[in-house]
Amino acid sequence: MFRPKGSLARTVYDKMHKDQELEQMNKDIWYRVDRQRLESMSPEIWKTYIPFHMDNETQDFLVTCVVNSDNLCWQVWLSVATSMLSW
Numbered sequence: 001m002f003r004p005k006g007s008l009a010r011t012v013y014d015k016m017h018k019d020q021e022l023e024q025m026n027k028d029i030w031y032r033v034d035r036q037r038l039e040s041m042s043p044e045i046w047k048t049y050i051p052f053h054m055d056n057e058t059q060d061f062l063v064t065c066v067v068n069s070d071n072l073c074w075q076v077w078l079s080v081a082t083s084m085l086s087w
Contacts, residue, residue, distance in 0.1 A: 019066060027054055027062075 031052050039046050
């Protein structure tokens with residue numbers, strides 16, 4: 001298996017693979033609840049449970065996150081701003 005040698009190249013390589021994993025991931029599992037586990041804590045909780053799903057706004061948010069994470073200038077700005085504000 002190919003593994004880049006430099007730390008920056010390795011970071012970019014790993015990010016590409018993580019982005020690919022996230023893109024192909026079944027995001028419906030984020031919204032699933034284990035009914036038995038929930039009912040074992042308190043049977044009354046299940047009666048108040050309201051199922052959610054991924055809507056268009058959430059999908060747009062995730063796309064924006066991926067775009068921003070690929071933007072090198074934005075990432076440098078965040079690093080500098082975080083360093084300055086934490087100081």
